[in-house]
Structure formats: C-alpha cells, structure tokens
Amino acid sequence: MVNSKHQWKAWIYLAPAIAVLLVFTVWPIFNTVRMAFLENYSGLEATNGATFSFGVGNFVKVLKYKRFISCLKNTMILCVLTVPISTILALLIAVGLNSIKPLQKILQTIFFLPYVTNSIAIGMVFAAMFNIVGAFYGTENELIVTAGIINNVIEFFGGTPVNWINYGSQYSANIAVMTVYIVWNALPFKILVLLGGLQSINKQYYDAARVDGSSRRRIFARITVPLLSPMLAYVVITGFIGGFKEYTSIVGIFGENMGPADDAGRLNTMVGFIYDSLSTNSQGRASAAALILFGIILVVTLLNLYVSKKKVHY
Amino acid sequence: MKVVLENVTKRFPNRDKKIKTEVTAVNNVSFTIPDGKLIGLLGPSGCGKSTTLFMICGLHKITEGKIFFGEDDVTNLSPENRGVGLVFQNYALYPHMTVKQNIMFPMENFKGEDKLTKEQMLERTMQVAKLVQLDGLLERKPSELSGGQQQRVAIARALVKMPRVLLLDEPLSNLDARLRLQTREEIRRIQRETKITTVFVTHDQEEAMSISDEIVVMKDGVVQQMGVPQTVYQDPANLFVAKFLGTPPINVFTGKVSGGALYIGAEKIMATPGVADQDVYVGIRPEGFVVSDNGCLTCDFRQVETMGGFMSVVSTHENSENPIIRSTVTDDIKIAEDAKTVKFDIKPNKIYIFNKETEERIRIEG
Structure with missing residues (x-):
C-alpha cells in the first residue's frame, strides 16, 4: 500500500503512461462506441459540420451486408481450422523438442524463426510456393508451363496439380492454403510457450510414472497434458483472439485483392471489412463492425475461460 | 523378496564434457538384503546411497555388476518390469489428481491377466488408504494435504x-x-x-538406527559396514563409521600405542x-566417560550442561580432534563450578582405536 502522504508521487510516476493510454486507447475505444451508435456516421461529413442522429442503424446495415457475412464466415472458418491444428501440432513439436538432447537449441531456433520474419514476406513466399505458374494471372485458357513447388511435388508423386490461389481457383483450395500458412505462422509462439511449460514440469513425475509402468501414451495423456493445461489454455485463448484479428496473412498471400483474381474480396475477413469501411469514410459502419468483432471475441474468450476453469489444473 | 547386489558400480560421465574421466558414484558395492527386512542406506550426502537406491529401482542403469530380486536377475530390467514401489524425496504426487486418483494410477497400468476392474481397484485403494490412515482424505488434492499426509x-x-521391493528416498527429510x-x-x-522388503535412504543416522533391521553405511560410493544398528554402533569397522553414528558424536583423540599400552x-x-x-x-563414546577423582584421563573442565x-x-583436551569433549554422565556427579580439570575413567567397551593412516579399526586381543 502506498502511504497516502506519498500518493501524489505515485500518480506523477504513473502520469505519462496514463496520458498515453488515455489518448491512444481509452479515447479511441470510447469514440468507437460513440460512432457506432450514430446513424451513418462519416468522419468526412462530420468535419463539414454534419450532425448524426443516435440509433442502431449501423449495426443493422452491417449485419445485412452480404460482404460482411462472407467476412464473418471466412474469419470463423479460419479460426476453427487453424487454432486446433496449430495447437496440437505445436504440442507435438514441443514434446518432441523437449525429449531430444542433441541439437535442441539449434532446432528451437529454427522453429522460432518464422516468429521474427515479416508475415507479408512469408505470405509472398507461400504464394510463390502454391502458385500454378510463376506470375500468370489472366484468362482461363492459359497453358500451364511451370508450377510452384507444392504442385511440383504433387506432380512428382503422380498427382494432378491443383489451382491453389490463381484465377479460377476453388474456395476450398484458397482456405487450405490460408490454413497451412496461418498454422505455420502461429506455430513458433505456441511451441515456445509450450516448451517453456514442458521444461518446468518436474522430471520426477515422469520417473514416478515410469516406475509405475505407464506407457508413453498414457504418460502424455494423463500427466503431460494436464500439467501443461494452463499453457494450453493460454495458447488457445490467444490463438482465437489472434484468429479473429486475421488480416495480414490474407494480404500476404492474395495481396490487396483479398482473393483470387476472378473473385476479389472472397477471402476478406472481419478486420479487412473494418479496414475497407474506414477507407471509404464510413466510420460508423466500421465502428459497428468493430464492436461486433469485440463481442464475438469476448464471448469466445469467456467460453474458453469457462471450459478451462473445469479442465485446467493450476 | 531377497535383494542381492553383486559388485554394483555406477559411473557417470563428467559434467564438464572436456574432462574425459568419469565420476564413480557407486564403487563395487555388494550386499544382501534379507527378505522382509527394513534396511537403511546411510551416509553423508554425495556418498552414493540414492544412486544405489535408483539402481535397485531401475531408473539408473548399472555400469557394472548385477542385481537380483530373489533368484531373478533384474540387472537389465526396466523399472516397470521389476515390481518395485518407489517413494520420492519430494513425493512426486501428481498435483492434478486427487489422492484416490494418485493411488489408483499405478493399478491402471496393469496389463493382461493382472488387469483389475474398477471395483477391484477401488477396493484395493481403500485397503491401502486404511493401512496408511488416509481414509477420509481420498477426494482431496495433494496441495490440500499436510507434508505428513502427502508422504503417506x-x-x-x-x-x-x-x-x-519398496524403496524410499529420504522419506522423512521434508517433514x-x-x-x-x-x-x-x-x-x-x-x-x-x-x-515387504524395504530399503530407505537417509543421511540421518538417528532415523536409520531407530527403525532399520539393518543399516548399510556408505561413504564415497563404498560400503563401509553393514549390520544390525546396535552392533554397528558398538563395533564400528573404521573411524568414519564410528564418527557417523551416535548423538552426541564420538570423541576422537590422537594417541599412541607404546609398549602394549594406549596413551593419550x-x-x-x-x-x-x-x-x-x-x-x-x-x-x-560420550557414554564411555565416568567422572572419577582417580581417573586416567585428565581434561580441562569447561562446564556442565543439562538438557x-x-x-x-x-x-x-589438547589431543582432542573435536573442539570440545562431550561426555554424558549420570546426574549425581559433583564437580566444583570453578574446577580447572576433570578426571575420567573410561569404560573399556566404549573405547576404540584406529590406525592413523588407514583409519581402520585396530582390535585389541582378549
């Protein structure tokens, strides 16, 4: 407890941080809520002196938008696919890394590299890997001459190349590419957290389980996973939050088109929708969408916390 | 189940990888643990007693030598195939399981014909819980138990x-x-x-002496002496064993044997x-001193302590290896507060002499 005599000192120390938070966090949040409830609010018109009536019209409009529903669907699909896959993969890799002695540090570094690499750059590499042809956008009758490395591999094993992301590609193929990319991008952080968790588990639990004759699978299921559950819960919750904010990964692979050449915007996400709304000076609509996104994240996180309260051992 | 260790040696690679020589933790240890006895492995920290225990358990591989349970050679068996129960120093209870789940866990690993039904497991859990007096605590988590309860x-x-075989690694050190x-x-x-044949490891000689059927005293990876606690106490094989056993500790003097008599x-x-x-x-031994006006050993008197x-x-005494000499005496002694010296007679069965170089016991004939 701070002595009341010295409390003013504490406030002075806190003041710079509080000031920054007020300007860049608290005020924007407050303003977002305000704009969301002002009918058809537009920043441009507001500076010209227009006034807006209070109401929920922005929300109604956003929810009626076909494009918003498609963005919501894309976001949901990517979240539901990538969070479990990346969590399970990260867990397996972390357990694997933890159980090997030689080269552990080097492998750890390799697995962590994607984390320090720019996601747009990674996206471009992935786009090249999943390409059909070097840089062929255009008509349907284009002849396939060279393919990206993934298709090369598929061909090598005698399969037919898949149009992953180019003109005329399937929605499912697009989602598959996005899933691979997002999972790959999400792995390093999760591996790092889970590996840290694994290394903090007392080795004697494993010795005890071994003396009791538990199989490796049982040790994993009954001891490792429960003891790791706090980290797993953390990774899942932050994974969902990150998943709902997915945007740059789409830009990384599909560019600003947010979809294959023949169907721009097909893979747009919630954040993409907000971004687009802002760029057309429809701040009211953007704010409403942002609040809806906030609501969804809140509900999912509460759900996660509720489940983890029952399942997680602290 | 009789447990036999035959020339068991354990060497660890040096922690500093540049040094090629290995560290010998346990050196050529042989002893037999009779069936159904409680054996205390006793020694100062780093003497190899825990390593010996973990080798009996199977968690540590044996570098050389053999271990038998009864007639079975278990040297190369993994711990789960040896049929040992191990209690860790800090218990290693699974924190996310209740007491009941913790106790049931080993039984759930049974395979084949040993497999138990849920009812059988519960029944056995209840039996064991009763044996260690945990009846009312089965639904608690380990963190909700006291140290003694966790131990049980x-x-x-x-x-x-x-x-x-039941193995206990420093079972009481956390209490x-x-x-x-x-x-x-x-x-x-x-x-x-x-x-059940039980081996427990301790560095506390009092603990080992009080409950063991036999004790094995170790030092630097070598067994110094094995035997019934009282025998080992009364008949130590060397200076180390004599010093290690007994509270208060034995009083050691430098002396010499000359012309068939011992001088201090x-x-x-x-x-x-x-x-x-x-x-x-x-x-x-402290109890070997008898205060006597005509005593043969004259010491400089400090004080009388009553505890x-x-x-x-x-x-x-100027020839004493210990800074002070402590002698336990009966309470009817009379020593003047300002006495300068005190004289003792020594009980002949409480005095041992050891070779100055080897520190081995020199036995006196007759």
Whole structure:
C-alpha cells in the first residue's frame, strides 16, 4: 500500500503512461462506441459540420451486408481450422523438442524463426510456393508451363496439380492454403510457450510414472497434458483472439485483392471489412463492425475461460 | 523378496564434457538384503546411497555388476518390469489428481491377466488408504494435504501395486522434527504389516538406527559396514563409521600405542596387548566417560550442561580432534563450578582405536 502522504508521487510516476493510454486507447475505444451508435456516421461529413442522429442503424446495415457475412464466415472458418491444428501440432513439436538432447537449441531456433520474419514476406513466399505458374494471372485458357513447388511435388508423386490461389481457383483450395500458412505462422509462439511449460514440469513425475509402468501414451495423456493445461489454455485463448484479428496473412498471400483474381474480396475477413469501411469514410459502419468483432471475441474468450476453469489444473 | 547386489558400480560421465574421466558414484558395492527386512542406506550426502537406491529401482542403469530380486536377475530390467514401489524425496504426487486418483494410477497400468476392474481397484485403494490412515482424505488434492499426509499418499501409491521391493528416498527429510518421529514409526508399522522388503535412504543416522533391521553405511560410493544398528554402533569397522553414528558424536583423540599400552598425551589409558607400537586415533563414546577423582584421563573442565533428562560434562583436551569433549554422565556427579580439570575413567567397551593412516579399526586381543 502506498502511504497516502506519498500518493501524489505515485500518480506523477504513473502520469505519462496514463496520458498515453488515455489518448491512444481509452479515447479511441470510447469514440468507437460513440460512432457506432450514430446513424451513418462519416468522419468526412462530420468535419463539414454534419450532425448524426443516435440509433442502431449501423449495426443493422452491417449485419445485412452480404460482404460482411462472407467476412464473418471466412474469419470463423479460419479460426476453427487453424487454432486446433496449430495447437496440437505445436504440442507435438514441443514434446518432441523437449525429449531430444542433441541439437535442441539449434532446432528451437529454427522453429522460432518464422516468429521474427515479416508475415507479408512469408505470405509472398507461400504464394510463390502454391502458385500454378510463376506470375500468370489472366484468362482461363492459359497453358500451364511451370508450377510452384507444392504442385511440383504433387506432380512428382503422380498427382494432378491443383489451382491453389490463381484465377479460377476453388474456395476450398484458397482456405487450405490460408490454413497451412496461418498454422505455420502461429506455430513458433505456441511451441515456445509450450516448451517453456514442458521444461518446468518436474522430471520426477515422469520417473514416478515410469516406475509405475505407464506407457508413453498414457504418460502424455494423463500427466503431460494436464500439467501443461494452463499453457494450453493460454495458447488457445490467444490463438482465437489472434484468429479473429486475421488480416495480414490474407494480404500476404492474395495481396490487396483479398482473393483470387476472378473473385476479389472472397477471402476478406472481419478486420479487412473494418479496414475497407474506414477507407471509404464510413466510420460508423466500421465502428459497428468493430464492436461486433469485440463481442464475438469476448464471448469466445469467456467460453474458453469457462471450459478451462473445469479442465485446467493450476 | 531377497535383494542381492553383486559388485554394483555406477559411473557417470563428467559434467564438464572436456574432462574425459568419469565420476564413480557407486564403487563395487555388494550386499544382501534379507527378505522382509527394513534396511537403511546411510551416509553423508554425495556418498552414493540414492544412486544405489535408483539402481535397485531401475531408473539408473548399472555400469557394472548385477542385481537380483530373489533368484531373478533384474540387472537389465526396466523399472516397470521389476515390481518395485518407489517413494520420492519430494513425493512426486501428481498435483492434478486427487489422492484416490494418485493411488489408483499405478493399478491402471496393469496389463493382461493382472488387469483389475474398477471395483477391484477401488477396493484395493481403500485397503491401502486404511493401512496408511488416509481414509477420509481420498477426494482431496495433494496441495490440500499436510507434508505428513502427502508422504503417506506417496507410500500408499507405492504399496498399492504390491511391489516386491519398496524403496524410499529420504522419506522423512521434508517433514518437521515432530512429524519425522511420528512418520518413521508409521513406516516401521506399515513395513511390519506388509512384510515387504524395504530399503530407505537417509543421511540421518538417528532415523536409520531407530527403525532399520539393518543399516548399510556408505561413504564415497563404498560400503563401509553393514549390520544390525546396535552392533554397528558398538563395533564400528573404521573411524568414519564410528564418527557417523551416535548423538552426541564420538570423541576422537590422537594417541599412541607404546609398549602394549594406549596413551593419550602422557596419560596411560589402558593396556593394549598384542597391538604393535604406532600412532593411533582413539574414539571414546560420550557414554564411555565416568567422572572419577582417580581417573586416567585428565581434561580441562569447561562446564556442565543439562538438557532435558541428559547431563553432560563439557571439557577440552589438547589431543582432542573435536573442539570440545562431550561426555554424558549420570546426574549425581559433583564437580566444583570453578574446577580447572576433570578426571575420567573410561569404560573399556566404549573405547576404540584406529590406525592413523588407514583409519581402520585396530582390535585389541582378549
């Protein structure tokens, strides 16, 4: 407890941080809520002196938008696919890394590299890997001459190349590419957290389980996973939050088109929708969408916390 | 189940990888643990006693030598195939499981014909819980138990699979003094009731002496002496064993044998027929001193200490290896407060002499 005599000192120390938070966090949040409830609010018109009536019209409009529903669907699909896959993969890799002695540090570094690499750059590499042809956008009758490395591999094993992301590609193929990319991008952080968790588990639990004759699978299921559950819960919750904010990964692979050449915007996400709304000076609509996104994240996180309260051992 | 260790050696690679020489933790250890007995592995920290225990358990691979359970050679068996129960120093109870789940865990691993139904497991859990007096605590998590209760859960978990050998690694070191006394009796009782051959590791000689059928004293990876606690105490094989056993510790003097008699300083203590002339260490148990006006050993008097039911005379002697000499005496002694010296007679069965170089016991004939 701070002595009341010295409390003013504490406030002075806190003041710079509080000031920054007020300007860049608290005020924007407050303003977002305000704009969301002002009918058809537009920043441009507001500076010209227009006034807006209070109401929920922005929300109604956003929810009626076909494009918003498609963005919501894309976001949901990517979240539901990538969070479990990346969590399970990260867990397996972390357990694997933890159980090997030689080269552990080097492998750890390799697995962590994607984390320090720019996601747009990674996206471009992935786009090249999943390409059909070097840089062929255009008509349907284009002849396939060279393919990206993934298709090369598929061909090598005698399969037919898949149009992953180019003109005329399937929605499912697009989602598959996005899933691979997002999972790959999400792995390093999760591996790092889970590996840290694994290394903090007392080795004697494993010795005890071994003396009791538990199989490796049982040790994993009954001891490792429960003891790791706090980290797993953390990774899942932050994974969902990150998943709902997915945007740059789409830009990384599909560019600003947010979809294959023949169907721009097909893979747009919630954040993409907000971004687009802002760029057309429809701040009211953007704010409403942002609040809806906030609501969804809140509900999912509460759900996660509720489940983890029952399942997680602290 | 009799447990036999035959020339067991354990070497660890040096922690500093640049040094090629290995560290020998346990060196050529052989002893036999009789069936159904409680054995204390005793020694200072780093003497290899825990390593020996983990080799019996199978968690440590043996570098050289053999281990038998009864007639079975278990040297190359993994721990789960040896049928051992192990209690860790810090218990290693699974924190996310209840007491009941902890105790049931080993049984859930049974395979083939040993497999138990849920009812059988529960029944056995209840039996063991009763044996270690945990009846009312089965639904608690380990963090909700006291140290002594956690200890009993760990023992229950080790016992529930009916091991051929029960191993306890420093079972009492995490308990406070009062609980330690109580728990060691508890371990004794449980061992007597189950008749399972039990080995426990401790650095506390009092603990080992009080509950073991036999003790094995180790130092630097080598067994110094094995035997019934009282015998080892009364008949130590070397200076280390003599020093390690007994509270208060043995008083050690430098002395010499000359012309068939033992001298400390200039004073003749006793006749030593058949012992060659040499410099020796002389160990005298605290209870071996008798205050006497005509005593053979003269010490500089410091004070008389009374602790509970015990009384001891504290004195010094220029030939003493210990900074002070502590002798436990009966409470009817009379020493003047301002006395300069005190004289003792020495009980002949409480005095041991050891070779000055090898520190091995020199036995006196007759």
